[in-house]
Amino acid sequence: MLTMSEINCIKFLRNHKSYSINKIAKDLNLNWRTAKKYADESFLPKESPSSKRGMMYGTRWGEMIEDWLQEDAMMKKKQRRTNKKLYETLCTYGFEGSYRTVCQFIKEWRLGRDVENDSRFERLEHPPGEAQVDFGVMEVVKDSHAVDVHCLILSMPYSNRTAAVALPAENQECFLTGLKRLFKEIGGVPQQLRIDNLPAAVAKARTTKEDAIYTDAFQQFVTHYGFQVQSCNPYSGNEKGSVENKVGYVRYNFLVPSPVMNDFESLNRRLASSLRDDMERIHYEKKVRIKDLVVEEKKHLLRLPEEDFPVFKEELLKVNKYGEVTIDQTKILVPSGSRHGQVRAILKWDDMKIISRHGEILY
Structure with missing residues (x-):
């Protein structure tokens, strides 16, 4: 192929000097067909798309x-x-x-x-499979008295789906149990989970220079379910604005006036049923049913692990001279506890077991 300077020379001789093809070929020592091609044909720039070839493409x-x-x-x-x-x-x-x-x-x-090279995974765009969680304190009526329960709210910003579970506290056992139930409710595990600096999960809050340090139990939970966790900066509720809004949405739409609660299981069944019906709403921005977006987003969720993750905390407690131990700032009398200097407590979200150092169940 000739260079552009040689092509320009042929064009000049043909158009400005009126040379014949034979004379151009003779003077420039070119093949006649080559001289003819570059003298009379147009050469416009063309895109050269790189089409993938091979038996794996388009088959x-x-x-x-x-x-x-x-x-x-x-x-x-x-x-x-x-x-x-x-x-x-x-x-x-x-x-x-x-x-x-x-x-x-x-x-x-x-x-x-590759997520790092995919511009769709910008935080503000809320890709499918991303979730945010936070606790909110709600009021219910139990035994004719108004009591507070702690609702763990999960928000899926892409589809605007909401899931919630009511729990007695915001400790480690309740938090991890709540996450398990929320994952089961949405039918999968979010690829990314954004949380506040919850003491149940964060041992040291994130700073401008250092990432957050998570508790061993929460890290073990994350490893089992396979999702990525993102913590917010301190006092930066705007970084998880979706779930912040959903705390108020759940409170004022489903727990006002304060419902009567017999137990947590019945309350959570009613709450889950109401939030499933809520998916019939039209998405405020995408103008389609939230339920339809949920079906699409579920394809981006991780599968639930086949093996269940047992949630409990094991603590070594000191028995005082009155035979009492302190759990969650509450003193509990342990029968024959005064005979044991220390006991071991197995704590779950809804029950506990106190065992002596020799394996005897004391409470």
Whole structure:
């Protein structure tokens, strides 16, 4: 191919000097066809799109691999199929390409889904599969008295779905139990979960120089369910504005006037039923039913683990001279506790068990 300076010379001789094709070819020592091509044809710049070629692109083989990779992305790392397993499965359907071809296709597919390179995963855009949680204090009537319960609220900003569970406190056992129930209610695990600096999960709050430090129990919970956690800066409720609004929404729409509560299980069943009916509303911005957005967003949730995560806290307590131990700032009399200097307490969200150092159940 000729350079642009040579092409310009041919054009100049043809158009301004009126040279014939034969003379141009002779003077510039070119083939006649070459001289003819560059003298009389137009050469306009054209885009040269890089179309991917190969047996994995635009064929059923690539579509099959993509479907399998999307299925595996919803599972934990150890449960995903390896490249070799995907290749062997593909061969059972008659694939005749090489293992290297499949590996290259998988590599490009994963690079295209890299969260850090995907502009859709900006915080303000609220990608599907993201959730925010926070506690809100609500009032109910129990035994003819007004009492406070602590509702753990979960908000899915993409679909505007709300889920809530009422609990007796905001300690570690209640918080983790509440998350378990919320995940079960929405039918999956959010890929990202934004939380406030809750003492039940955060041992040291986030600062401008250091990330938050989480409690061991919460980190173990995060590892089991496989989601990513994001903590807010101190006194920055605007960073989780969606769930902040949902605390008031749940309170004024479903718990005012104060409902009568027999027990937490019955209250949570009524609350869950009301919030499911609430999904029939039209999304304030997207102008479609929240229920339809929930169906779409559920495809982006992680699968619930097959093995249940037991939520409890184990503490070593000192028995005072009156045979009492202190749990959550409450003194509890333990029968025959005075005979034991220390006891072990197994605490759950709704019950507890106090055991002696020799394994005897004392309370």
